[in-house]
Amino acid sequence: MELLIRKALDGDPRSIARLISIVESDSPYAEKIMKAIYPRSGKAHFIGITGSPGAGKSTLVDKIIRELKLQGKSVGVVAVDPSSPFTGGAILGDRLRMQSHALDPDVFIRSMGSRGSLGGLSHATYEAALILDACGKDVVLIETVGVGQSEVDIVKIADTVALVLVPGMGDDIQIMKAGIMEIADVFVVNKADRDGADKMAREVNVMLDLLGERAWRPPVYKTVAEKGEGVAEAVAAFSDHQKYLQKTEEGRKRKWQRLEREVEEILRREISRIVERSWNETKSVDLLNGLAERRIDPYTVAGDLLDKVFGPEA
Ligand SMILES: Nc1nc2c(ncn2[C@@H]2O[C@H](COP(=O)(O)OP(=O)(O)O)[C@@H](O)[C@H]2O)c(=O)[nH]1
Ligand SMILES: [Mg+2]
Numbered sequence: 001m002e003l004l005i006r007k008a009l010d011g012d013p014r015s016i017a018r019l020i021s022i023v024e025s026d027s028p029y030a031e032k033i034m035k036a037i038y039p040r041s042g043k044a045h046f047i048g049i050t051g052s053p054g055a056g057k058s059t060l061v062d063k064i065i066r067e068l069k070l071q072g073k074s075v076g077v078v079a080v081d082p083s084s085p086f087t088g089g090a091i092l093g094d095r096l097r098m099q100s101h102a103l104d105p106d107v108f109i110r111s112m113g114s115r116g117s118l119g120g121l122s123h124a125t126y127e128a129a130l131i132l133d134a135c136g137k138d139v140v141l142i143e144t145v146g147v148g149q150s151e152v153d154i155v156k157i158a159d160t161v162a163l164v165l166v167p168g169m170g171d172d173i174q175i176m177k178a179g180i181m182e183i184a185d186v187f188v189v190n191k192a193d194r195d196g197a198d199k200m201a202r203e204v205n206v207m208l209d210l211l212g213e214r215a216w217r218p219p220v221y222k223t224v225a226e227k228g229e230g231v232a233e234a235v236a237a238f239s240d241h242q243k244y245l246q247k248t249e250e251g252r253k254r255k256w257q258r259l260e261r262e263v264e265e266i267l268r269r270e271i272s273r274i275v276e277r278s279w280n281e282t283k284s285v286d287l288l289n290g291l292a293e294r295r296i297d298p299y300t301v302a303g304d305l306l307d308k309v310f311g312p313e314a
Helices: 002-009 013-024 029-040 057-070 089-097 123-134 149-157 171-178 197-210 231-246 249-282 285-292 298-310
Strands: 045-051 075-080 107-112 139-145 160-165 186-189 220-222
Touching: 002 013, 002 029, 013 029, 013 107, 013 123, 029 123, 045 057, 045 149, 045 231, 057 075, 057 139, 057 231, 075 123, 107 123, 123 139, 123 149, 123 249, 139 149, 149 249, 160 231, 186 197, 186 231, 197 220, 220 231, 231 249, 249 298, 285 298
Parallel strands: 045 139, 045 160, 075 107, 075 139, 160 186, 186 220
Antiparallel strands: none
């Protein structure tokens, strides 16, 4: 294990992949790995790329990687797709779209399904990003399918959130109701080769006006991801946003919030593990019969169990 961690921290892609798999599988080694890598993390810029399925996120990520590489940066990608455990199809698609970097040792691409807590985004996503960070990636791109909660959850992980929109598609109505306007730091209107991109960009700006004055006014860019057009400008905005966070109170607040949530998430996981173990030891035919026959109620059962685990004072 020590050797594996050392090799990963030195940037060996296969060792990094192994570490992420171990952490993802929730093995008893996961905590050991996270403890070992944690002191080396905290340097990378985490950029969330979110938006509706088909908006062009993976295509865009591919071009963002290219741009970052031109700047001499090393890049890690975590692509999260909730449909993957069942179909695998979407993830294959993501892979294909980022294939131009498949053989590049400086670019690490990882796809994973989303399950577990943190809303739609699994904690493993965040841990994978931390591992990539510790293993020397300058930038970690996190692609999430913008369905429901995961779209909003990305803000808990990423320093900078880019929301990818496309002309038409009724996105204009969608974004307003999803409360997504507030979480985006940069707007990307992709597929600008299609009609309506200017209108879309204007609408976003109007909505940003309605949100009122903010220290960071999210810029709106038009891109044609397939051709790489406009991508350099968007990437420059990501880095402007990072600089903004580094020198403002908002940046510090975001960081602290994330750290708080990290501890809370670990606490939740550990506590439920302990409680579940105790419940599995406690439950019996007698007890379940008692519940069925209403000789005892589930609140009392749960309360007794908690008393047993944490003591009656808790
Ligand atoms: N016309 C056009 N199509 C694009 C553009 N960017 C991506 N696409 C296409 O849109 C489809 C979905 O792209 P993908 O990157 O998989 O979207 P994702 O689901 O958001 O990751 C693919 O067929 C892409 O080739 C663009 O700028 N213009
Ligand atoms: Mg994709």
